[in-house]
Amino acid sequence: MNAEWRWDFAIEILPQMLWATLNTILAAGIGYAIATIVGLIFLLGQRTPIKLVNIINREVVEFIRSTPLLIQLFFVYFVLPQFGITLSAWVCGMITIGLHFGTYLSEVYRGALEGVPKTQWEACRALNFTTLYTYRRIVLPQAFPIAIPGMGNYLVGIFKDTPLLSTIGVAELFHAATAVGGYNYRYLEPYTLVGVIFLILSVPAAMGIRKLENSINKSQGKVKN
């Protein structure tokens, strides 16, 4: 086994890797879509005026946030069949990622809502707006720009955590690399290509989010640094 980088091999496996990249992007996209909705549900649980719901919600969020995604994946994948629910690896992965990152997104939403100055609420109260109208026309339009950077960061975060899905057999990029590596008994090129593909996709994404954040701050009249 030599350590020389073989271009012919790298180019030979590249199409296969690129196809698998599509799966990775798809997984990240679906997982994110679920996470945004789960985040809203946790946010609702947090803001309902019922004390018991708040406490349960907080503990559930704490639990999910402080345990590793990897074991959560195993838990969902291996335990649900014991209760007669057999889901494919894809579905399990998406549910787990959605739940895990949903807890993070609920924090982003909460931060954004709290970032809207209290005086805005008071003004709405003074003008006798309904709660729904206050949210729709006053609060949410101001909260959304605050939430964008956090939401973007977690999109990139989910993207970078998709390799974990390969442990339960989801055929995404990392899974493909392991398979190709095992088949040809050469791991150098496949794993390096995975790293390069991740870099190519996530660094510009992160830069884009930073730009977006700056332009939002500017449009809101806030100057950063």
Next chain:
Amino acid sequence: MSYFSFLAEHGSTLLLGTVTTVKVLICATILYVVISMVFGLMRLSKNPIIQGTATIYIEFFRGTSLMVQLFWVYYVLPFFGISLEAFTAGVVTIGMNFGAYGAEIVRGGIIAVPKGQWEGAYALNFSPAKRMKKIIIPQIFPIILPPAANLTVELLKATALVSLVTVVDLTFEAKQVNSITWLSAQCFGTALIIYYIMSRFFLVPFLRWLEVLAARKVGKDIF
């Protein structure tokens, strides 16, 4: 088989794994703290080479997935003649990965020190090294500790990944026990609870205590 007899039979195995997880956590935390300090300072250097090195390092480690890095270090580096033990590979990779995130936190902390402090140090004609060491660095801890605490909890969760490169930690043991007994709910459930207890009742209170300590050191009261 009741849950208690499960615990009696396999609890010790899982606890052994927990010890390894704690070891990985401690070693990786030390490494990541050192790396974030060094690269955080390098990132603020005026020398373009030093600053560029730090930026590339940070962007590289933040841009690729930790799991990819881990596999690369463990399975690909041996081809270049660098064979690391699984434990070392895990600790080094996690430390370097989180060091990149930590460096950004340190950078943010240094920038956030009030300008008057910098000006004061200039006015007193402190050398740049002394200015950093005596004036700026002591003040960044109350600023960086809250985000660093979050990062450390993330690190605890990330240690689960080392099981994939054959480090016999809690996750690895849980998988092992699962493959023997097929009591998945008990195995992974117990592992989840152990991680939860470690983070909620040990790591987080400890980091919180550090935060209070740091705030008190610079005379800020956070209560």
